[in-house]
Amino acid sequence: MDEDRLKGSAQNLGGKAKDAVGGALGDTKLQGEGKADQASGTVRNAVGGAKDAVRDFSEDAQGEITRLRGEVERLMRDRVSPALSGAADTAGDYAQRAKDVAVRQSEQAVEVIKENPLVTVGLVAAVAFLLGRLTADSRTYVQPWR
Numbered sequence: 001m002d003e004d005r006l007k008g009s010a011q012n013l014g015g016k017a018k019d020a021v022g023g024a025l026g027d028t029k030l031q032g033e034g035k036a037d038q039a040s041g042t043v044r045n046a047v048g049g050a051k052d053a054v055r056d057f058s059e060d061a062q063g064e065i066t067r068l069r070g071e072v073e074r075l076m077r078d079r080v081s082p083a084l085s086g087a088a089d090t091a092g093d094y095a096q097r098a099k100d101v102a103v104r105q106s107e108q109a110v111e112v113i114k115e116n117p118l119v120t121v122g123l124v125a126a127v128a129f130l131l132g133r134l135t136a137d138s139r140t141y142v143q144p145w146r
Helices: 003-025 028-115 117-135
Strands: none
16 A cells, blocks of 8 residues: 555544534534545545556566566477477487488499599699689780680
8 A cells, every 4th residue: 555545544633623613613624634634635535546556457467577578488498499409409419311411422433433433633634724714814814715
């Protein structure tokens, strides 16, 4: 309960007492002060009630945010993490398959090179010659027909 509600209630009760005493004594000034204190106490009590309502709403909102945060964390743990783990496993499988294919292809290339070393040397020389011609600077290249 807000402090303004307590003070407002006390001020309202004090105003009622002043109003009653002023009425009993016929003192209109005291009676007027009592009515003013009652009104002021009522307003202060209402302000305290509004503060309580805002505080309650804020606490409810904080509680809801905390609950939602926990729900998101649970969903991440229960649903997203297993899906990511499955995707990682699939990617690992594909990487292993690619590695196996590359190893088999390189083993086959080694066998072909061992069986035909002269053809391999000729192919490598031809590829080196073509790459040299394609990447040569045109300023240093001398055309044979001139």
